[in-house]
Amino acid sequence: MRSFWEERYGAPEYAYGEEPNQFLKEQLALLPKGRILFPADGEGRNSVYAATQGWDVVAFDMSAEGKKKADALAKKFGAEVDFHVGLIQELEFPKESFDALVLIYAHFPPEFRKMWHQRLAGYLKPGGTLIIEGFSKEHLELSRKNPKVGGPQNIDMLFSLEELQDDFTDFDFIECCGQTIDLNEGLYHVGTSSVIRLVARKR
Numbered sequence: 695m696r697s698f699w700e701e702r703y704g705a706p707e708y709a710y711g712e713e714p715n716q717f718l719k720e721q722l723a724l725l726p727k728g729r730i731l732f733p734a735d736g737e738g739r740n741s742v743y744a745a746t747q748g749w750d751v752v753a754f755d756m757s758a759e760g761k762k763k764a765d766a767l768a769k770k771f772g773a774e775v776d777f778h779v780g781l782i783q784e785l786e787f788p789k790e791s792f793d794a795l796v797l798i799y800a801h802f803p804p805e806f807r808k809m810w811h812q813r814l815a816g817y818l819k820p821g822g823t824l825i826i827e828g829f830s831k832e833h834l835e836l837s838r839k840n841p842k843v844g845g846p847q848n849i850d851m852l853f854s855l856e857e858l859q860d861d862f863t864d865f866d867f868i869e870c871c872g873q874t875i876d877l878n879e880g881l882y883h884v885g886t887s888s889v890i891r892l893v894a895r896k897r
C-alpha cells in the first residue's frame with residue numbers, strides 16, 4: 695500500500711488538491727483553536743489549512759512523498775506543521791494531549807480499523823473534538839459508475855454509522871449523518887459521493 699501512495703504523491707499535482715476539505719473547514723471555524731492532530735494527512739492540504747487558521751498542528755502520513763508535498767504547501771502558505779512520516783500503528787504521541795483529532799478520507803483495513811480508531815482517540819483530551827469525513831458503504835456503487843470519484847473498492851473499508859459509533863464508544867455524537875455530496879477535490883475525488891460526516895466530543 696505504501697508504494698501506491700508514494701507513486702500517487704510523487705506526481706507534481708496535488709492528488710486531492712491544495713484546498714482543505716469543505717466539511718473540515720466549516721467545523722474548524724466553530725471550534726476554539728488549540729492543538730490538533732491529522733493522522734493519514736496525505737499531502738497536507740488539511741493540516742496546512744488548520745495551521746493558517748492559527749491551530750498548533752501535528753500531522754502524519756505513511757508517505758514520504760506526501761510529507762514533501764505537505765512541507766512545500768506549508769511553505770507556500772507561510773504555515774508551520776509538525777509533519778511526521780510514519781504509521782498509525784507505530785507512531786506514538788502523548789496521551790490526551792490534543793484538543794481535536796481529524797480523519798479525512800482515512801480508510802483502514804477492517805481488521806485494524808477499530809483498534810486504530812481507539813488508539814487515535816486516546817490522544818484526544820477529555821472534551822476534545824473528533825471530526826471525520828469519509829466514504830460510506832453506499833459509495834461503492836457510485837465509484838463503480840464513476841471511478842474519478844475514488845474511494846476504496848473493498849466495502850469493508852468503507853464506513854457505516856454503526857461501525858463508527860461502535861469504534862468511538864466514549865464519545866458524545868454531535869453530528870453523525872450520511873449525505874450525498876458533489877466532491878471536487880483535486881484529481882481523484884471528483885463526482886457524486888456518498889459520505890459520512892461526523893463530529894463527536896470525547897467524554
Ligand SMILES: C[S@@+](CC[C@H](N)C(=O)[O-])C[C@H]1O[C@@H](n2cnc3c(N)ncnc32)[C@H](O)[C@@H]1O
Nearest residue numbers: 699710734735736755756757780781782798799
Ligand atoms: C485518501 S488519502 C487521504 C489523505 C488526506 N487525509 C486528504 O484527505 O487529503 C488516505 C491516506 O491515508 C494514509 N494512510 C493509510 N493507512 C495509514 C496508516 N496505517 N498510517 C499512516 N497513514 C496511512 C495514506 O498514506 C494516504 O495518504
